[in-house]
Amino acid sequence: MSLPLPALLNAVAAALANEVAPALQLLGQPEAPDANYAGGTAATAAMILMLAAAEAAGGPAREAAAAAAARPLLGDAAAGRDNRMAALGHLLAAGDRRALPLLIAEAEAAYAALGLPPPVRVTGEVTGGPA
Amino acid sequence: MPAEHLARWLSAQWGEAVAIHGLKRFHGGSARQTYRFDAVAASGRREALVLRRDPPSSLIETDRLAEYRAIQCFAGSAVPVPQPIFCDTGPEAFGSPGFLMREVAGGQAGGLLEPDPYGAHAAAIGQQFFTALGLIHAADPAAAGLPAMAPADAALARLAHWQAALVADRFQPEPVLDAAIAWLVGNPPPPPARISIVHGDYRSGNFLHDGAGRLLAILDWEMVHPGDAHEDLAWACDPLWSHSSGRAGGMLPLDAAIAAWEAASGLSLNPAAWRWWRVLAQVQGLVIWISAAREIIDGRSHDPVLMFAGTIPYRFHTLTLARTLDTL
Numbered sequence: 001m002s003l004p005l006p007a008l009l010n011a012v013a014a015a016l017a018n019e020v021a022p023a024l025q026l027l028g029q030p031e032a033p034d035a036n037y038a039g040g041t042a043a044t045a046a047m048i049l050m051l052a053a054a055e056a057a058g059g060p061a062r063e064a065a066a067a068a069a070a071r072p073l074l075g076d077a078a079a080g081r082d083n084r085m086a087a088l089g090h091l092l093a094a095g096d097r098r099a100l101p102l103l104i105a106e107a108e109a110a111y112a113a114l115g116l117p118p119p120v121r122v123t124g125e126v127t128g129g130p131a
Numbered sequence: 132m133p134a135e136h137l138a139r140w141l142s143a144q145w146g147e148a149v150a151i152h153g154l155k156r157f158h159g160g161s162a163r164q165t166y167r168f169d170a171v172a173a174s175g176r177r178e179a180l181v182l183r184r185d186p187p188s189s190l191i192e193t194d195r196l197a198e199y200r201a202i203q204c205f206a207g208s209a210v211p212v213p214q215p216i217f218c219d220t221g222p223e224a225f226g227s228p229g230f231l232m233r234e235v236a237g238g239q240a241g242g243l244l245e246p247d248p249y250g251a252h253a254a255a256i257g258q259q260f261f262t263a264l265g266l267i268h269a270a271d272p273a274a275a276g277l278p279a280m281a282p283a284d285a286a287l288a289r290l291a292h293w294q295a296a297l298v299a300d301r302f303q304p305e306p307v308l309d310a311a312i313a314w315l316v317g318n319p320p321p322p323p324a325r326i327s328i329v330h331g332d333y334r335s336g337n338f339l340h341d342g343a344g345r346l347l348a349i350l351d352w353e354m355v356h357p358g359d360a361h362e363d364l365a366w367a368c369d370p371l372w373s374h375s376s377g378r379a380g381g382m383l384p385l386d387a388a389i390a391a392w393e394a395a396s397g398l399s400l401n402p403a404a405w406r407w408w409r410v411l412a413q414v415q416g417l418v419i420w421i422s423a424a425r426e427i428i429d430g431r432s433h434d435p436v437l438m439f440a441g442t443i444p445y446r447f448h449t450l451t452l453a454r455t456l457d458t459l
Contacts, residue, residue, distance in 0.1 A: 007428045011432070045435040100456060108450060116443065120375050122369070122378065122385050
């Protein structure tokens with residue numbers, strides 16, 4: 001997902017104004033409602049802002065790389081996330097699995113941008129589990 | 132949170148004046164607002180209580196009573212749950228529909244991004260966690276007030292549920308998700324041996340433990356419904372909840388988790404069903420994260436928890452589902 005930056009930034013600002021600030025004003029008062037929640041809200045909002053900043057810095061290069069990789073298969077439809085995803089979706093629906101490596105690569109790049117540990121398979125001696 | 136609602140209702144219930152102390156909202160529980168507080172009566176009676184009530188906007192639209200009935204169903208059983216007290220489907224008692232239960236003292240929950248939330252007690256807690264899941268699945272759905280369902284309908288009912296949510300909330304092309312849904316539609320699983328109580332969000336993070344190896348309470352029953360027990364098992368074993376450990380729920384190797392579940396439920400894992408429900412688990416996750424993002428994009432919520440859901444778990448499940456498609 002391309003982060004909807006304007007919506008996220010507006011939402012973070014609203015969260016800080018409407019939930020954290022009033023609660024922080026009450027911190028130190030034993031009866032303060034929402035004080036615990038304020039801490040969690042502020043921490044989560046800070047993480048979202050860091051993600052948004054990383055997205056702003058690295059998103060365009062990632063998008064350009066994804067479009068370049070898909071262009072041999074999609075032509076002009078490779079430009080722009082939604083156009084590319086729709087075109088790859090049509091190919092997949094038609095049974096053309098050449099779309100899948102492109103989708104996997106794009107998902108890997110988007111996840112890597114988060115800076116988190118990679119997904120690890122949950123495995124065991126059970127047959128039939130694909131994930 | 133209007134404490135006066137709580138004080139008024141508890142005073143009427145206890146027959147004496149009750150004051151509310153230490154009212155605080157938890158950071159967690161994305162589909163409900165959750166508060167804890169102490170109710171203190173004039174006589175000295177004091178109880179630590181937890182309120183869960185509907186927020187203006189939540190990740191998932193859920194039945195107010197179903198969660199409460201499920202907790203009631205298992206109260207006092209070998210499946211540990213908080214002790215339920217009262218449910219109000221209207222706004223009178225709590226300001227919005229919600230219910231009250233006793234606080235589980237000393238409980239702690241594992242966070243999604245914690246690398247090893249259960250430490251040396253992971254195996255012990257995991258054994259209890261997957262045993263409790265089996266016991267839930269061994270229970271009669273009618274005891275939790277759930278409607279009857281034909282086994283043949285279980286899988287496609289859940290798929291239809293998430294498809295409808297996706298139609299309502301999607302805001303951009305999702306080729307991976309669409310391809311996975313097409314596979315699920317075209318490859319339905321065998322029906323379950325029986326219909327079970329499905330918790331609906333049974334996973335690491337949705338239970339309390341004491342930090343010393345004991346499971347204290349299974350929480351967050353708001354998505355409970357009748358269905359195929361494989362659904363809960365697949366969700367609980369999804370890599371998103373493994374804390375990057377490769378263990379089911381970050382606690383047990385997969386085969387050990389399934390063995391505990393089989394022993395307690397009396398059910399046997401069906402490999403074909405398991406394969407289908409593991410894909411469905413990722414589809415379910417993605418739809419939930421898309422719905423969360425849609426709440427933010429449309430301006431219906433500014434809760435950072437929903438922003439989080441629409442970013443990190445969204446990308447996680449997009450990636451795992453794309454890789455899974457490559458194996459189908």
